[in-house]
Amino acid sequence: MDSLTAYKAHLAEIAKLHSAQALLGWDQHTHMPKKGVTARAQVAGKLSKMAFELFVSDKMGEYLEELEKKDGLSLEEKASVRRVGRDYRRHQAIPPALIEEFTIARSEAQSAWVKAREISDFSVFRPHLEKIIDYVRRFADYFGYEEEPYDALLEEYEPGMTSERLREIIAPLRNELVPFLKRLIDDGTKPSADVWKGTFDVETQRSLAKRALEIIGYDFSAGALDDVAHPFTTTIGPGDVRVTNRYLEDAPLSGLFAALHEGGHALYNQGMGEELYYLLLADGASHGIHESQSRMIENQIGRSRPFWHFFQPILAEYFPQFTNVDPDVLYRSANIVEPSFIRVEADEVTYNFHIMLRFELESGLIEGSIKVSDLPDLWNEAMERYLGITPPDDAHGVLQDVHWSMGSFGYFPSYMLGNLYAAQIFARLRSDLPELDEKIASGDFEPLLSWLRENVHRLGGIYDPNDLIERITGEGLNPSYFVSYVTDKYSEIYRL
Amino acid sequence: MDSLTAYKAHLAEIAKLHSAQALLGWDQHTHMPKKGVTARAQVAGKLSKMAFELFVSDKMGEYLEELEKKDGLSLEEKASVRRVGRDYRRHQAIPPALIEEFTIARSEAQSAWVKAREISDFSVFRPHLEKIIDYVRRFADYFGYEEEPYDALLEEYEPGMTSERLREIIAPLRNELVPFLKRLIDDGTKPSADVWKGTFDVETQRSLAKRALEIIGYDFSAGALDDVAHPFTTTIGPGDVRVTNRYLEDAPLSGLFAALHEGGHALYNQGMGEELYYLLLADGASHGIHESQSRMIENQIGRSRPFWHFFQPILAEYFPQFTNVDPDVLYRSANIVEPSFIRVEADEVTYNFHIMLRFELESGLIEGSIKVSDLPDLWNEAMERYLGITPPDDAHGVLQDVHWSMGSFGYFPSYMLGNLYAAQIFARLRSDLPELDEKIASGDFEPLLSWLRENVHRLGGIYDPNDLIERITGEGLNPSYFVSYVTDKYSEIYRL
Known part of the structure; x- marks a missing residue:
């Protein structure tokens, strides 16, 4: 067997273990009973260790070394060798036993987090989080970094990103958006949310969510929609990309x-060929790029005027009280700007402040300048500073996100980057498809999906985020697209 | 590490893979989308191969050899060494690559079977079944046998059972039950099923099934209930034993x-300690014993007069049309004897005939005296011979069961043995708990569950079926208990 064939067979073995791991994870959040948690942590730890051992094996090192010198590889194969090679070198220094321990700790921390959040008691989660941070710091040291240990973690989610570059991006964003938010609140005309008052049957909301997924082109014969506490999307394997969701009886827009x-995340993965999955290129260009796909469908499309002109009669099929509501009223009411506690419920203007807060806290936790036991207080202080509000309890504050329980430090900035990438990519998409608004308003999502398939989805992880954004838009990440998008849109809605 | 500790650690690694495999299997039948099937087959094949390689590894052989000579093992450890040792010797001769191939073929065959059954077209399934039988025959040769290749397969499900012994059991059963069935039909007063006529909302049936499971003591915090085409129970791991079910709008008793x-199967597994799971003793004493636990809850309890006296008002909570129905009418209508096409819908008197038919056909397929292409015709002929009826199509005939698509040849006889064990164990349970009928009639299932926990469940696979039945009842398998149970019960119901 030549080295390329052997390399691909080796990656396929890893991909199969990843598939089983993804299913274990999906099940843990959707269907697994409470008493299954201890055994599940063991099983997940075992598979994780096996996949890791294969990934950092000497064989892998040999294949990579040979293939890095080899000519005649396809674009996809070359990309696989480059990205797998980079990850191989990062992870190879980590003892496999540590990974297994970490996976078990993580699985237990997640269950503790679910419980802590349910009863809004940070102390239930605290010892687990301390353990997790201890592991994550050790990983950062193993990965290596030039300036700050946090950079080693960022690299995992956004190759090429650093704390310094993030601070460079955040400064102007904050300088532009803080005064803009103030102008909106002080001088703007806030749309009314009255139209969404009332109680909305959860089962009907679930059906509406299913319909919305079908509308944007999500393929249910290659996926599923299940209930969870904190929505996520997971790729179980080629032909199996699952969405999860939650519904609030008094806030149907949330679900x-x-x-x-x-659905935006899922379209990205459903748009990648099977080959990319087995070359370990199916995670996308980066977490930030992945997030751009979800934010674009949610915001640039779902929170747009043409969408609501199309969607109003569909909404009325499920909730007849909307039958005679002006689509413009729905559009405006879906775009209310208001400092709020929950990141995933935040509007487009305040969302990035939630990320700036988390970046500040988690980089402090990793650096060691912040203690876990101080986290609830520091969280609440930072909320006051960024958004001028204080959470009523930890469930609405420090316990709201699953990420830290999963050990995903360095992940949060991807959400902000996703917003920025989304605005920049969407500006290009708009200029390529001048008739986009009319298409969306008439319920034709095909041109949108085709453009995304061609320019983003099918490429999976072939390009790094910097290269991809330049390939699509002709320039590197530029936050000014987001600033223009948000200020134009909300100046109009708030009649500034 | 001493050999016992090493052995247990080795088994625990296998148990963790089994847990992941169980989840993959459960998901394939409950939530996996259609397009996920190809990748899933690959993943299942990979895990299956890994578990198999660990099971038949040289290390395992060494541990077993040392432990078979070692004193001071606990009852559970000794049982593990004995049963794992037996399986090790059976499977060790099989090439691991063949197992992986087989698992992939099996996974594809199952999907083909689902499709074939949907459109009632045996030809869709035929080539897959031929492949499966080819594999199974090769396995029989690898396992080894004294008299007939089919015996090698039987041993997998019912240790100690042979084709000859089965024929010995079947002959008197047939001699007693064929004329009894004729008497029931010719001279008996058939209860009316009119009370079950109508349409029964599936969602309400699902809630009722959940309630029934709670009533018998199934622990939902260590399990789940999901929809499937063909109900099964699966142990994902300690604290996670899941039930699946289906509901027919016009036949609520079926669901x-x-x-x-x-639920009876699930109680068995929920009643085993975690230790047994990691000693690979959590499959129970045998498939026949496992089936005795499900059949007892279904028939000796669920189809009993005291059950219906207790259950009538509960049924009426879900379906108010039963509010004023006499519990005795429900009892009698739940015990109608009628030759029918579908095994899982068969009554207690005719059920074993469905098994005799399958035993005849599958032993012929393995022996080579029957060709797959002749199977639909032979099936229909045998139905005529045993039950006097001919299925309208293959979906109601040869395609009704999942087992052959899974390569589970030698499994069907367990169903009949389950009926026989159930009657024999229940006779003992009755004499130990003379007040059982009153307890059930008052909705107190605790004494029943405690007895089963103590005498059957907690023992898991510690004893072989012969030893277990003797331990519980003081004698080996004796089909006369079943004959008495069935003839007494139905003579009364049919007023013979």
């Missing part, structure tokens, strides 16, 4: 936009 | 009894 958001 | 049946 609808979460479905569109997760 | 209810299937829930009780699967």
Whole structure:
């Protein structure tokens, strides 16, 4: 067997273990009973260790070394060798036993987080989080970094990103958006949310979410929609990309936009060929780029005027009280700007502040300048500083996100980057498809999906985020697209 | 590490893979989308191969050899060494690559079977079944046997059972039950099924099934109930034993009894300690013994007069049309004897005939005296011979069961043995708990469950079926208990 064939067979073995791991994870959040948690942590730990051992095996090192010198590889194969090679070198220094321990700790921390959030008691989660941070710091040291240990973690989610570059991006964003938010609140005309008052049957919301996913082109014969506490999308394997969602009886927009958001992620993975999965290129260009796909479907599409002109009669099929509501009223009411506690419920203007807060806290936790036991207080202080509000309890504050329980430090900035990438990519998409608004308003999502398939989805992880954004838009990441998008849109809605 | 500790650690690794495999299997039948099938087959094949390689590894052989000579093992450890050792010797001769191939073929065959059954077209399934039988025959040769290749397969499900012994059991059963069935039909007063006429909302049936499972003591915090085409129960791991079920709009008893049946299986596994799972003793004493637990809950309990006296008002909570129905009418209508096409819908008197038919056909397929292409015709002929009826199509005939698509040849006889064990164990349970009828009639299932926990469940696979039945009842398998149970019960119901 030549080295390329052997390399591909080796990656396929890893991909199969990843598939089983993804299913274990999906099940843990959707269907697994409480008493299954201890055994599940063991099983997940075992598979994780096996996949890791294969990934950092000497064989892998040999294949990579040979293939890095080899000519005649396809674009996809070359990309696989480059990205797998980079990850191989990062992870190879980590003892496999540590990974297994970490996976078990993580699985237990997740269950503790679910419980802590349910009863809004941070102390239930605290010892687990301390353990997790301890592991994550050790990983950062193993990965290596030039400036700050946090950079080693960022690299995992956004190749090429650093703390310094993030601070460079955040400064102007904050300088532009803080005064803009103030102008909106002080001088703007806030749309009314009255139209969404009332109680909305959850089962009907679930059906509406399903319908919305079908509308944007999500393929249910290659996926599923299940209930969870905190929505996510997961690729179980080629032909099996699952969305999860939650519904609030008194806030139907929450479940609808979460479905569109997760649907955006799912379209990305459903648009990648099977080959990319087995070359380990099916995670996308980066977490930030992945997030751009979900945010674009949620915001640039789902929170747009043409969408609501199309969607109003569909909404009325499920909730007849909307039968005679002006689509423009729905559009405006779906775009209310208001400092709020929950990141995933935040509007487009305040969302990035939630990320700036998390970036500040988690980089401090990793650096060691912040203690876990101080986290609830620091969280609440930072909320006051960024958004001028204080959470009523930890469930609405420090316990709201699953990420830290999963050990995903360095992940949060991807959400902000996703917003920025989305605005920049969407500006290009608009200029390529001048008739986009009319198409969306008439319910034709095909041109949108085709453009995304061609320019983003089918490429999976072939390009790094910097290269991809330049390939699509002709320039590197430029936050000014987001600033223009948000200020134009909300100046009009708030009649500034 | 001493050999016992090493052995247990080795088994625990296998058990973890089994847990992942169980989840993959459960998901394939409950939630996996159609397009996920190809990748899933690959993943299942990979895990299956890994578990198999660990099971038949040289290390395992060494541990077993040392432990077979070692003193001071606990009852559970000794049983593990004995049963794992036996399976090790059976499977060790099989090439691991063949197992992986087989698992892939099996996974594809199952999907083909689902499709074939949907459109009632045996030809869709035929080539897959031929492949499966080819594999199974090769396995029989690898396992080894004294008299007939089919015996090698039987041993997998019912240790100690042979084709010859089965024929010995079947002959008197047939001699007693064929004339008894004729008497029932010719001279008996058939109860009316009119009370079950109508349409029964599936969602309400699902809630009722959930309630019935709670009533018998199934622990939902260590399990789940999901929809499938063909109900099964699966142990994902300690604390996670899941039931699946289906519901027919025009036959609510079908879903209810299937829930009780699967619930009986689930109680068995929920009643085993975690230790047994990691010693690979959590499959129970045998498939026949496992089936005795499901059949007892379904029939000896669920189809009993005291059960219906207790259950009538509960049924009426879900379906108010039963509010004023006499419990005795329900009892009698739940015990109608009638030759029918579908095994899982068969009554207690005719059920074993469905098994005799399958035993005849599958032993012929393995022996080579029957060709797959002749199977639909032979099936229909045998139905005529045993039950006097001919299926309208293959979906109601040869395609009704999942087992052959899974390569589970030698499995069907367990169903009949389950009926026989159930009657024999229940006779003992009755004499130990003279007040059982009153307890059940008052909705107190605790004494029943405690007895089963103590005498059957907690023992898991510690004893072989012969030893277990003797331990519980003081004698080996004796079909006369079943004959008495069935003839007494139905003579009364049919007023013979």
